[in-house]
Amino acid sequence: MIHSTYYPPKPIHLSGDRVELVPLVPDHTEALAEAVQDGELWKLWYTNIPEPESMTVWIQKALEEQEAGLSIPFAIIRKEDSKLLGTTRYMNIEKDARRLEIGTTWYSKSVQKTFVNTECKLLLLEHAFETLGCIAVEFRTHFMNSTSRKAIERLGAKLDGILRNHRISKNGTLRDTVVYSITKEEWPTVRGNLLFKLGKPQV
Template sequence: MEAYPPTPIILTGQYVTLEPLNHTHAEGLEAAASDGKLWNLWFTSVPRPEKVHEFIETALAEQLAGKSIPFVVRRSEDEAIVGSTRYMNIEQVVRRLEIGHTWYAASAQRTPINTECKLLLLRHAFESLDCVAVEFRTHRFNEASRRAILRLGAVQDGILRNHRIGADGTLRDTVVFSILQSEWPAVKMNLNFKLSQYLER
């Protein structure tokens, strides 16, 4: 069992490796964000290619402050960087954190990559960090993200209305989900089953 709160770590699966974010990942993140022009989705926070260095600086500053642990997602098949994710909103007293700021290149979507990323992050949170709960949040109107979170086995806790101001200046409602430590065994079984389905294709 590792000490809480989390520290930078490499998490390796069959389809992806999650690596602690650093400045050398800038070019790969620029390519990933450009694959599908993801910054055009108004309900996401994907950086434009010219903003990737700023994205990295902000993420690393939050890590230094103990607020988050950012990762890049590297696809095992070709070693390309295909996205980013992080532990964030790390509670210092209660062992609770959020998995968020997740985005993937268009070529990585509808593949086993997200399923395995969540399995790696959740397994480390519950089995190594002994977290009591892991949280997910998304924009109220991001229906695809809401469905994906529910498919993980998370439970919707509620909606924080007028919670944040979006990049376009509009107020955002945030939907909050969580998985409890007691629910992890069933969620783990579900995620492993989903990955096994990909192997059979």
């Protein structure tokens, strides 16, 4: 069995060619409130994206979960202009199994379906498998969120199943949660696919 001295994950700065993931802090409140208004993301009924005026409380809760060892939240920054584009996190961290989820991810509407998600996922997955020694990484989304499901599938993640009546959505409806994962054995192929999408050499 492989053991990693870096697991469970700690707050860390992950830097790529065009984006960087930095530990979420209260100072990101104003920029995140601005980012979420690009597309009025909180109006998507099948997501749990915060409204601009709720961002302070939302960040506070994320940091409380980090303190409890439940998640590691990041702010996503575009390097060319230091603009904050959204947020993501490691969550549902299983300390013994070295398995976690990448989730609570949202980006400003103007950068969706661009290199941003691809590079963010490359950074997060690379750190999870190659530094943390994860055996699998999960992705979960609402059954009705076809955009998110397609994005997860494009990464190369495989469908594990559907958790029916898994959550109560913010509008009171019951959520069926679709679960995907990438295993450590699949990671080299997924990594090659992500590098190809970014136009980078397969090294």
